[in-house]
Amino acid sequence: MMYKTIFHVDELEKWGLALGNVRNLVNYCEANGDKYQVEILANAAAVKELKEQISNHSEAIKGLDEKGVVFAACKNALKGHEIKETELFSFITVVPAGVIELTAKQNEGFAYIRP
């Protein structure tokens, strides 16, 4: 079985919950021999957590990157919060518009979850 899911995080305080959600999905798949394609799309204030120097969830984010989870950040939100791409974790994908990414992924068959 293949689970394809995009998680949407737009509030800073939801990162802990979202990362726990993704860990549960990955753990389930690993325990059951299932495959997954998982992306976490951050827009609005939530992009601030992706600044490597100040992130409160560095270990969890890096651990999920190593599991193949894709982290994407909305370029509009980065601009709005005056964050440079060079300040982000090196593995972050910057997308032109978070809501376009959320729409495109659902069109490709990804389920949407908003923690």
Next chain:
Amino acid sequence: MMYKTIFHVDELEKWGLALGNVRNLVNYCEANGDKYQVEILANAAAVKELKEQISNHSEAIKGLDEKGVVFAACKNALKGHEIKETELFSFITVVPAGVIELTAKQNEGFAYIRP
């Protein structure tokens, strides 16, 4: 017409809103001769509301169970909040991982609503 929808509740304070949403869906279908398959999936702190002895929404939850609405609880969340399955309303379905359930149901054609 058949309406298939999974509602996602992960915040305790969203139960009132979510149950009202589901009631509106059921009422609409009953009034219009439509069919429905509706599930409410609780994860994170929201699972606490499914403990029969302490639930603040007992009547609403039992009423919707009688209308055929499925209530599911995430096993990871139950464990995290030290809730035994025997403490839940008897009709609760416990699923191994809430996010897997939300993904699987969307793959089966259920719409996703996050009150």
Next chain:
Amino acid sequence: MMYKTIFHVDELEKWGLALGNVRNLVNYCEANGDKYQVEILANAAAVKELKEQISNHSEAIKGLDEKGVVFAACKNALKGHEIKETELFSFITVVPAGVIELTAKQNEGFAYIRP
């Protein structure tokens, strides 16, 4: 490319974020020659923002209406908040049940985003 998305707003304080999200989607499509069908469905307390006389986001809402964005309000929520249809912006579509609209649109291939 055609982007079809329904945005769900049920909290009053999420209007600013939701309208910004929709503006980003419209701007992206205009800049890239893509088409869009976008609807903002308001239920619960969020319908109050659609009263023309008291809305805090009049300019943004009217501007997006002019861009072809559809604004829909749940009739149950209007009733619950004692709002008459004549008090709404003239271009608001009133739907019998917001959750039915959210389900129907997803069935028609709209992506769902909950800011």
